[in-house]
Amino acid sequence: MKLLPNLTGLRFLLVFLVVIFHIPQFCQNRGFPYFNNLSILNKGEEAVYMFFSLSGFLIIQQLYVEKSVIYSINLKKFFFRRILRIFPLYYLVLTFGLIYYRLILPFFGFDYENNYNLAYGILLSYTFFPNIFASYSPGGIIEILWSIGIEEQFYLLIAPLIYIIPLKKINQILLVFTIFFFLIYFSELIIFLRNYNMLFFYFSFSGLCSIMSLNRRINFHSFKYLLFFLFIIYFTTSIFRNNLTDFYYHLISMILFGLILYNLSEKPIKLLENKWIIYLGKISFGIYMYHSIMMQFVGFIFLKSNIHLKISNLNSIIIFNILVFISTIIIAHLSFKYFESYFLKLKENFIFDRK
Numbered sequence: 001m002k003l004l005p006n007l008t009g010l011r012f013l014l015v016f017l018v019v020i021f022h023i024p025q026f027c028q029n030r031g032f033p034y035f036n037n038l039s040i041l042n043k044g045e046e047a048v049y050m051f052f053s054l055s056g057f058l059i060i061q062q063l064y065v066e067k068s069v070i071y072s073i074n075l076k077k078f079f080f081r082r083i084l085r086i087f088p089l090y091y092l093v094l095t096f097g098l099i100y101y102r103l104i105l106p107f108f109g110f111d112y113e114n115n116y117n118l119a120y121g122i123l124l125s126y127t128f129f130p131n132i133f134a135s136y137s138p139g140g141i142i143e144i145l146w147s148i149g150i151e152e153q154f155y156l157l158i159a160p161l162i163y164i165i166p167l168k169k170i171n172q173i174l175l176v177f178t179i180f181f182f183l184i185y186f187s188e189l190i191i192f193l194r195n196y197n198m199l200f201f202y203f204s205f206s207g208l209c210s211i212m213s214l215n216r217r218i219n220f221h222s223f224k225y226l227l228f229f230l231f232i233i234y235f236t237t238s239i240f241r242n243n244l245t246d247f248y249y250h251l252i253s254m255i256l257f258g259l260i261l262y263n264l265s266e267k268p269i270k271l272l273e274n275k276w277i278i279y280l281g282k283i284s285f286g287i288y289m290y291h292s293i294m295m296q297f298v299g300f301i302f303l304k305s306n307i308h309l310k311i312s313n314l315n316s317i318i319i320f321n322i323l324v325f326i327s328t329i330i331i332a333h334l335s336f337k338y339f340e341s342y343f344l345k346l347k348e349n350f351i352f353d354r355k
Contacts (some may be wrong), residue, residue: 006264007054009272011284014054017047017235019291019328023321026140026295032302032320033313039238046235046253048147052202053257055151056158057265060207061214063162064170073163077350082155084347085285089340090148093289094125097141100296108300112139128152131196140292146197154203174208177201182254186247202254209258213265224263231260286332286340294328 021044027034036042066073098121105112116136124133130145131153137143165173182201185193192198234240234256240249264272271277280287298320302308308316 006268006272007058007261008281009269009274009277010054010264010281011051012277012280012287013272014047014051015284015287015291018044018288019325020321021045021047022140022144022292023295023324026299027317027320030299030303032299032308033316035317040236042238043235049199049202049250049253050257051147052150052154052199053206053254053261056154056203057206057210057258057261059155060158060162060174060203061210063159064167064207064211064214067162067167067170071167073159075159075163078159079155080350081347082152084343084350086148086152088343089285089289089335090145091126092339093293094130094142094145096293097139097145098122098125100141100293101139114138131198135196141296144288144292150198150200151203153198154200157200158203158207171208171211174204174211178204178208178254182251186250199250201250202257205254206258206261209262210265213262223259224267227256227259227263230256280329283329283332283336286335287328290331290335291324291328294324294331297327298323 017040020041024034024036024041026032028036063073063078098118101112101114102118116133116138121133121136121138124130125142125145128149130142130149131147132149134143134146161173161177162170178201181204184190185198185201234253240252244252301323302316302320307319311319
């Protein structure tokens, strides 16, 4: 499918929010100066939720278009595309993380308590249940993989579902799925859904919005300025978070994200079409996957040099953030160019062409 520059650029803005959320947490845990007193610095979880919405928007639209053209879905090709995009980097970072906390940290004299059986941890993480593995606090490098597991679990569910559903019924089924799963998630019936952050309703609702954008049945453009105003308020303040229960907070988040994506797919925003932003969006998967490793690396430099004790807190915060961002972007760029691109070229053999 044709890439939408707005949505590619949005990926970078979201991963940026994730990184500036994790850096103060890391610094606080290591005893480094940190600053997190602005609401926008505490929106990492919400950024991941919107990543879920974005993934659902794109993947379900892709499946819907394929089914509308050939009246079926090639599940084999679909899953090969997902495997070639996700697996190489996922397993690389996961394997490094396991080695890092078990061998590398102790080698350099840093103790880390591994509160899990290694075989059990490998079983969970290598079979794409890192959201369950994360509950054992296996270390930041591994814990961030929880969201990748949620995405893969949803793909395993939604692709066969859309495959068997008649094309005309997909909208209704997605709506029913969203409502049903949302209510079940916040009920006391199946607690593990909440315990392990199985937020599938973000994907399905945005997928519904993506189909509506294709069919142009509903016009939300007259509300676009209100939507973007609410979007800015959502990510720059804590008004919603502080005044709503989890039930209503996720409900508003889900709807807001879906409608924002609907509008972004239709109406370009110049900032998000900047070539640098688009490229950073293209390597955003790598930025997400590597940023925790680079925090560890920069943290190691700080601990060995005690630089944070020799300069002001402000300078320490600025230097730490700059080093993490620059090193992460460099590594993500190199990974994309020399590692991921090999698998992305293979992925082209499995791409559905609507022509």
